[in-house]
Amino acid sequence: MSAAAAHVGPGEQQVPQGQDERKRGLTGYLLLLPGALWLLVFFVVPLVTLISTSLYDPSGSVFAGYEMTFHWRNYVDAVQGYGPQLWRSFLYAGTATVAAVLLGFPLAYAIAFKAGRWKNLMLILVIAPFFTSFLIRTLSWQMLLGDNGWLVDIFRTLQILGPDGHLLATPFAVVTGLTYNFLPFMVLPLYASLEKLDPRLLEAGADLYATPLTTFRKVTLPLAMPGLVAGTLLTFIPAAGDYINSELLGTPNTRMIGNEIQDLFAAGSYPVAAALSVTLMAAIVALVTVYVRRSGSEELV
Amino acid sequence: MSRLGTRRWLGDRLVMLFAVLVLLYMLVPVGVVILMSFNQPASRQGYTFDAFTLDNWTNICGPYQLCDSVTISIQIGLLATVVATALGALMAFAMVRHRFRGRGTANVAIFLPMASPEIVLGSSLLALFVSAGFAGQLGFWTIFVAHVMFCLSFVVVTVKARLAGLDPRLEQAAMDLYANEWQTFWRVTFPLVFPGILAAALLSFSLSFDDFIITNLVSGQTVTFPMFVWGAAQRGIPPQINVVGTIMFLLALALVVIGELNSRRRLRG
Structure with missing residues (x-):
C-alpha cells in the first residue's frame, strides 16, 4: 500500500482487509534483498566452492594454488581413510539423540503438565546452561568425570566400574558430553x-478405558511428533559434526569426523578436507530426508 | 483416595522427580564453573578444586591475552548482532507481510544454515575465502562475516514468530484513525514487534560470543574468547576463565529475570 493510498479516509477504504494481508509490489523484494544477498554470498556460494574444492588436485597447496582436475578420487580417499570416524560420528550422535529423548521427554512432559506454578522457573533452568560458554561447560565435565571426581568414586563403590575403571577419556564420556550439550535443543x-x-x-x-500407557502411545506421542522430529534433528545434526566433546572428553580412539575435517584444514589438505565435509553434509541430508519422510508417514498412520 | 488415585499421585511425583534429576544434570556443570572461579589450583595439570581464593576475581586479566580475547569477542558480537538483527528483521517483515515470487526458495535458504553442521558451514566459508585469495587476511572481518551469516537465520525465525502472532487489526485501527503508513509502522507495529527484535538480538549476541567451530576455521591469528579457552584447555586451564564464565552467566540471568518481571508487571498493570 503506498503512502498516498493510506490517506484515503476510513469510509473510502476500497479493499476490506481480508484473510490475506500480504502486500504485493517491490517493497517485499527490497526488504528481502540485503539478507538474501548475505546468505547467497556467504552461505550458498561457499557451499559451491566447498564442492569444487573437493574436486581439486590434492597435490596443490593454499599458497601455490590448486588445479581443478575433477579429482573424484578425493572422495574415495576420504571415505576409505576416514570411514571409522564417519561411522563413529553417526553412532555417537545417534546414541546421544536417543539419550536426549529419554531424558528430555519426561522433562518436557513434566514442565508442560505437572509443573504448575513452577513452569516458568523450570523453563528458565532449561535454557540456563546457555547463559555461559559451551566450551567452559564441556571442560567442567572433565572435572566431573575425572578420576578424582565423585562420580568415579560412586561408580567404583557400586562396582559399576572396576577399581581402576575410568569415566573420562571413554566413549561414554563423549556421549555424555554430547547429550548434555544438545539436551536443551531437544527439550524446548x-x-x-x-x-x-x-x-x-x-x-x-482414560474415560474410554485406555490404560495410561495406551493413552500415551495413541494420544500423547502422535501429538508430540512435530516436537520430537524437530528436537531429534536439532540434537543429531550438530552432534554429528561436533568435535569439541570428542577432543576434550575422549581419546584418539574416539575421534569423530569433525576432528578429522578440522585437522585436515589446519594441515592445509584442503581438497580431502572438503571432500570429507561434503560427504558429511550429504550423509546428513540423506538421513534427515529418510527420517522426516518416515516420521511423517507414521504420523498419518 | 482410591488405589488408582494413589497410583496416579505416585506417578506424578515420579515424573517430577525424574525431571528434577534431568535439570540437575543440565545445571551441575554451571555449578562447577561458578565453584572453579574461586579455585586456587595447586598445579597446572588436572582440573580439581584445591583451595578457596578470591584472587581470580580481583585479577581477571592476569592470564596473557584473556581480556584481549574477551574484548574481541564482544566487538565481533556487537557488530554481528547489529548487522544480523537489521538484515534479519527486514527479511522477517518481507516474509510475513509481503508477497513475492521465490518465497519457498527464500524459506529454504533461511532454514538450511540452521540445519547444517557448523563444521560444514565453517569449511565452506574457509574454502571461499581461500579461493577468493583471502587466505592471508583471515581475522576479525572474516569472523564477523561468518557470524552474521549464522545469526541471520535465527533472527528471521525469532522475529517472524513475533510478527505472525501480531493482531493485524491493531494496525488497521491505527490506519482508521488517520495514521499514515509511516506513523502506523513506528507507533504501532514497531513497538509491538520490538520484544521479538530484542530477543533476536540477544540470541545473536550469545551465539556469536559462544561460537567456536566456525570461528576456529576462519579466524587466522585472531583469538576470540572461545578460542582462548580452547588453547588454554590444551595447556592447563587458568581459573580466570571460570570467572568470565560466571560473569556471563550472572549477566544473562539478570537480563532474563528482569524481562520476566517486566512482562509480569505488564500483565498485571
Whole structure:
C-alpha cells in the first residue's frame, strides 16, 4: 500500500482487509534483498566452492594454488581413510539423540503438565546452561568425570566400574558430553508441542478405558511428533559434526569426523578436507530426508 | 483416595522427580564453573578444586591475552548482532507481510544454515575465502562475516514468530484513525514487534560470543574468547576463565529475570 493510498479516509477504504494481508509490489523484494544477498554470498556460494574444492588436485597447496582436475578420487580417499570416524560420528550422535529423548521427554512432559506454578522457573533452568560458554561447560565435565571426581568414586563403590575403571577419556564420556550439550535443543521443541496438547484429550483417553500407557502411545506421542522430529534433528545434526566433546572428553580412539575435517584444514589438505565435509553434509541430508519422510508417514498412520 | 488415585499421585511425583534429576544434570556443570572461579589450583595439570581464593576475581586479566580475547569477542558480537538483527528483521517483515515470487526458495535458504553442521558451514566459508585469495587476511572481518551469516537465520525465525502472532487489526485501527503508513509502522507495529527484535538480538549476541567451530576455521591469528579457552584447555586451564564464565552467566540471568518481571508487571498493570 503506498503512502498516498493510506490517506484515503476510513469510509473510502476500497479493499476490506481480508484473510490475506500480504502486500504485493517491490517493497517485499527490497526488504528481502540485503539478507538474501548475505546468505547467497556467504552461505550458498561457499557451499559451491566447498564442492569444487573437493574436486581439486590434492597435490596443490593454499599458497601455490590448486588445479581443478575433477579429482573424484578425493572422495574415495576420504571415505576409505576416514570411514571409522564417519561411522563413529553417526553412532555417537545417534546414541546421544536417543539419550536426549529419554531424558528430555519426561522433562518436557513434566514442565508442560505437572509443573504448575513452577513452569516458568523450570523453563528458565532449561535454557540456563546457555547463559555461559559451551566450551567452559564441556571442560567442567572433565572435572566431573575425572578420576578424582565423585562420580568415579560412586561408580567404583557400586562396582559399576572396576577399581581402576575410568569415566573420562571413554566413549561414554563423549556421549555424555554430547547429550548434555544438545539436551536443551531437544527439550524446548518437545515442550512447545506438548504445551499445545489439550489435557482433556488425555482424560478422554482414560474415560474410554485406555490404560495410561495406551493413552500415551495413541494420544500423547502422535501429538508430540512435530516436537520430537524437530528436537531429534536439532540434537543429531550438530552432534554429528561436533568435535569439541570428542577432543576434550575422549581419546584418539574416539575421534569423530569433525576432528578429522578440522585437522585436515589446519594441515592445509584442503581438497580431502572438503571432500570429507561434503560427504558429511550429504550423509546428513540423506538421513534427515529418510527420517522426516518416515516420521511423517507414521504420523498419518 | 482410591488405589488408582494413589497410583496416579505416585506417578506424578515420579515424573517430577525424574525431571528434577534431568535439570540437575543440565545445571551441575554451571555449578562447577561458578565453584572453579574461586579455585586456587595447586598445579597446572588436572582440573580439581584445591583451595578457596578470591584472587581470580580481583585479577581477571592476569592470564596473557584473556581480556584481549574477551574484548574481541564482544566487538565481533556487537557488530554481528547489529548487522544480523537489521538484515534479519527486514527479511522477517518481507516474509510475513509481503508477497513475492521465490518465497519457498527464500524459506529454504533461511532454514538450511540452521540445519547444517557448523563444521560444514565453517569449511565452506574457509574454502571461499581461500579461493577468493583471502587466505592471508583471515581475522576479525572474516569472523564477523561468518557470524552474521549464522545469526541471520535465527533472527528471521525469532522475529517472524513475533510478527505472525501480531493482531493485524491493531494496525488497521491505527490506519482508521488517520495514521499514515509511516506513523502506523513506528507507533504501532514497531513497538509491538520490538520484544521479538530484542530477543533476536540477544540470541545473536550469545551465539556469536559462544561460537567456536566456525570461528576456529576462519579466524587466522585472531583469538576470540572461545578460542582462548580452547588453547588454554590444551595447556592447563587458568581459573580466570571460570570467572568470565560466571560473569556471563550472572549477566544473562539478570537480563532474563528482569524481562520476566517486566512482562509480569505488564500483565498485571
